[in-house]
Amino acid sequence: MISYKIMDNEKFGNFIKELRKEKNLTQKQLADKINITDKAISKWERGLSFPDITMLNILSKELNVSVEELLNGEKFKEKVINNKEDDNLKLNNSEKHIDIEKAVKEALEKANHKQEKRNQKIAKVKKVTKIVSAILFIIFLALQIIYFYLFFNYGFEYIVDSFFYIVNEIIFTTLFLFLLFSFRKKKIKLALIIIFFIITLVNIAFMGIYGFRNKSYVRFSNNLKYEFVAKQNRETNELSIYKNAVVIFARPMQTLSETVNDAKIRWISRDIFEITYKNNENLLKEYVVTLNEDTFNLEYRSFTKSLLGKWQNKEQTNKLTRLYVDSKNIRLKTYDKEYTFEFEECVQVREEAIILYSNKKPRYIVALSNDAELDEETGIIKKGGNIIISEISTNKTIKEELYCINYKTDDLTNYNYVDLASKTYKIENGVLYFSYDGIKTITVPGDFTNIESYEKDQYVISEDIILFYYKINGKTYIVTSNDKGVNWNTEQIPSGNYIKSIQFLNENTGFILMFNDETMGDATGAIFKTTNSGRSWEEVFKGINYGDYSIFSSGTEMIFANENVGFITMPDRMGEVCDLFITRDGGYTFEKLNLATDPKLDYYLLPTIENGIINIKITIGYAEDDSRYITVENFVSKNNGETFEKVL
Secondary structure, X not given: OOOOOOOOHHHHHHHHHHHHHHOOOOHHHHHXXXXXXXXXXXXHHOOOOOOOOHHHHHHHHHHOOOHHHHHHOOOOOOOOOOOOOOHHHOOOHHHHHHHHHHHHHHHHHHHHHHHHHHHHHHHHHHHHHHHHHHHHHHHHHHHHHHHHHHHHHHOOEEOOOOHHHHHHHHHHHHHHHHHHOOOOOHHHHHHHHHHHHHHHHHHHHHHHHHHOOEEEEEEEOOOOOOEEEEEEEOOOOOEEEEEEEXXXXXXXXXXXXXXXXXXXXXXXXXXXXXXXXXXOOOOEEEEEEEOOOOOOOXXXXXXXXXXXXXXXXXXXXXXXXXXXEOOOEEEEEXXXXXXXXXXXXXXXXXXXXXXXXXXXXXXXXXXXOOOOOEOOOOOOEOOOOOEEEEEOOOOOOOEEEEEEOOOOOOOOOOOOOOXXXXXXXXXXXXXXXXXXXXXXXXXXXXXXXXXXXXXXXXOEEOOOOEEEEEEEOOEEEEEEEOOOOOOOEEEXXXXXXXXXXXXXXXXXXXXEEEEEEEEOOEEEEEEEEEXXXXXXXXXXXXXXXXXOOEEEEOXXXXXXXXXXXXEEEEXXXXXXXXXXXXXXXXXXXOEEOOOXXXXXXXXXXXXXXXXXXXXXXXXXXXXXXXXXXXXXEEEEEOOOOOOOEEEO
């Protein structure tokens, strides 16, 4: 018996294809010859199916090969068989027929098995597609239902208008795929395809009309904690701000009152976003949005106080940025710019940011960094907290982080712009700071722009009282505190250009020597007296009477021993003679003292007072160096100036 090698379908198909081409036949021509469809020929050649057993003889005759060669997928080599040598090699027709049927049966079974696997695979893909389509359909249908609920009940919208139509398209597509694989009839499938095509065209058309009417701005903070949404109408350029953003939904809150051009929207820090734009007049505008709460009609502590101190950028480069914030204004210095920002021009945003304006133009925005905290008691930024500063521009700008270079402790109740030693002061940027104890630095109320510093007798920092003065528009104001700077009193002294000397005897009683004008060594002015800690001042003396006028000397000095007894000196314009005058009625009247026993002694120095003892030194002329004195006489009074005794 001859056995036949059963080939795989692909080998069978390739063999038929070769034979067909050898005979110059197309699939259609071969199919017509054996009375079948060209699709059947195509499936045979691709190894997708196997001919029916009844077709083998017809096919073999048409292709000029034997059935055995068809089944083996190749032509046999010619062999010479000697019938005399082996009669057993002869095969009868019945045996051949049995072998052919068996071979065809096996081939058919194999082809059917392969087709069954292919059908199973296709069915599995269809099933998975249906399941996935169903799941996506339910998800996006639920999303659209949620949108309609939020929209009609709370006014929420998609953060991008086209999302509505994109979700619609996903719903239509998933439903179409589910139904397409659920029906077998071609007519139903064709109807589904047509309906899907029409709905898709309508949805795309609506998206083209309404989905791109607005330009959406969606911004996130670096940590994705905050989401900001704004939409701008492409036709009118109106910008609407959205809040309560939740992933893809947001609710419109307000529309800016003017048109917006060249908008730049950026996250600054925390929940603060800035909108920088130009209006129709091409003026630069800045609008700051905070997401946590409404910022309108609320009162906050002054953010300028929170910023109190000196700040600079961390990067030590030649482009150093420094920000100075005191009780007067905010000053900014960069490598190429310098600004002074007045508080009343700036716009505060909650307790977390401030927009710095100069000449009505927004220049910079300053905000708390993410790690900055405000002290609950003082409102000042705690130790280690930094700030963010950025220039305001529609172009790209860089945010800088600044740190405070002032020393801070955990307790900020004593913190101020400057650090001072005990009983010292400092004037900076027109603001006067002083410290009574070297621990707490206090800002003195008033404008000290016109004063660089004081002489030693022009201010008072004592146990009983603190006193400074400043001048505005030719007027002099006295600022006093009798509780070491906790509370202050400011009074105007109606005359005088500058204060020559100040003396307080106790917390209530004090004297001021003030000059109006100086000419050729003479000075006009007055002595003022207070008995209520500087809350009010009385003019008590206008100078030594010289007939038609009363004057002081430009070198006049003043000292009081008590509330009644005091002295003033009157050096002449050459500084060679100095008279001494005494008052015993609290400064209302003065009389000249003549104590010297030597007629050459003509220069009375201002008395010194220690432990209630008044000491007067008289010399010839004036010299700061005691060693140059030619003759000196000392007089002492132990009874508050009633009498004086000469001492050796």
